[in-house]
Structures are given as C-alpha cells and as structure tokens.
Amino acid sequence: MIWQTRDSKIVYENRWISVREDQVTGPGGDGIYGVVTLRHPAVFVVALDASDRVCLVTLDRYTTGRSIEVPAGGTDGEDPIIAAQREFVEETGLHADEWTLLGEMTALNGVTVAPEFVFLARGIRAHASRTHGQTEEGIQDVSWVPFPEVVEMIADGRIRDGETIAALTYAAIHLGRLR
Structure with a gap:
C-alpha cells in the first residue's frame, strides 16, 4: 500500500x-x-426540455461568488433520486417526469470524500406547489440554454464550476454528443 x-x-x-x-x-x-x-452525497440534475435546452441556475456562492450551474444539492440522507427530484423543485420550481441516473463521481478527490450522483431529467413541467429560488442558496436566475451554447459557455469560461462541467459531460456522453 x-x-x-x-x-x-x-x-x-x-x-x-x-x-x-x-x-x-x-x-x-x-x-x-x-x-x-x-456527511451526505450530493446530486446534480441535468434537465433538458423538449427544445433540447439545458436548465441552468445562476447563484451567488459564498466561496466563489457568481456561478452558473446545473441544479444541485445534498441528499440530506435520503435516496439520491429523491434528493435530485427535491432539489430540482426547490431550485427551479419545476418537476420532471423522466429521471435517468447518468453516473457517479467524486469531487476534489485529492482532499475530499464527496460522493456525487448525476441525473438526467426530462419531461419538464411546472410544479404546482413551489416557485423557484431558495433564498439561502442565493439563486438569482433560472434559465434555459441550448445545449451547444452550454458547451460554448464552458469553453469561454462563463461556466466554471467543475461539478457542473462533469455533470454536463456525463449528459453529453449519454446523449451521444461527444462522438
């Protein structure tokens, strides 16, 4: 060893x-x-609407400031799919009818033990009981961006969050966009 x-x-x-x-x-x-x-694994949601646009949230992170990311959060001890569904509603006010586990990853594995699950969400619709914008997370905006533009946002540095980039890569592989 x-x-x-x-x-x-x-x-x-x-x-x-x-x-x-x-x-x-x-x-x-x-x-x-x-x-x-x-204490609990994290979840990341790559949500695609019928027009092949990706849901992105803009928020203010205490550590890094303004950040554009996919909806994400902690599992709070529940099953990762339940947490992903909850976080998606909390952060966007939306619901998805179809959920696919794309894979598992770890964040900053040189200094952390941080298991993470990435889900693809489709069949997007408004959720009846919640409007977006968790105040404690500083969410400022929910936007829908065409997948090719999301890739440009990574390339030009508008999306800098490594976990979001990894989650989008999982989605691109699953959707056949990297071949």
Whole structure:
C-alpha cells in the first residue's frame, strides 16, 4: 500500500461536513493530510426540455461568488433520486417526469470524500406547489440554454464550476454528443 494512516482526528464538523487531520506516510514520506468528508452525497440534475435546452441556475456562492450551474444539492440522507427530484423543485420550481441516473463521481478527490450522483431529467413541467429560488442558496436566475451554447459557455469560461462541467459531460456522453 502506498499510503498509511498513522493517526487521525476530527478537527472540525458541522451538519454538512467533517474535517479530519491525518498523520500519514506516503510516497514522499511522513506528513499531514487534511480531508473534508461530506456527511451526505450530493446530486446534480441535468434537465433538458423538449427544445433540447439545458436548465441552468445562476447563484451567488459564498466561496466563489457568481456561478452558473446545473441544479444541485445534498441528499440530506435520503435516496439520491429523491434528493435530485427535491432539489430540482426547490431550485427551479419545476418537476420532471423522466429521471435517468447518468453516473457517479467524486469531487476534489485529492482532499475530499464527496460522493456525487448525476441525473438526467426530462419531461419538464411546472410544479404546482413551489416557485423557484431558495433564498439561502442565493439563486438569482433560472434559465434555459441550448445545449451547444452550454458547451460554448464552458469553453469561454462563463461556466466554471467543475461539478457542473462533469455533470454536463456525463449528459453529453449519454446523449451521444461527444462522438
């Protein structure tokens, strides 16, 4: 084994994450490694409407400022598909009739334990009981952008969120857009 953990202690935790400090021996010798662990997996929703447009939310992230992303959030302990459906309604005020699990990924796997699930949502319609815009998440806008323009937005840097880029890549592979 390349890595050995000699000691480990939790140095911070809240209801979303824990941070531990590990004393390790690795390829470069002895050292300290910080690891952030999500308490619950995250979900990402690539929603496509009948006109092949992708649903994007614009929000203000505490850490990075303005960000354009696909709807996403934490599972809060429930099944990932249930969480994806809930997050989609909460962030957009919309519902999807068709859900497909596109794959699983991990975020920042050099410093985190952060499992994530990516879903494709289709058959989009308004949800009767909710309007979009979770105030606590700072969602400023929900927009529908043609898939080719979303790719341009990644290329020119308007979409910078790595998890959104990865989720859109999963969707592009599933839809045969990368062949």
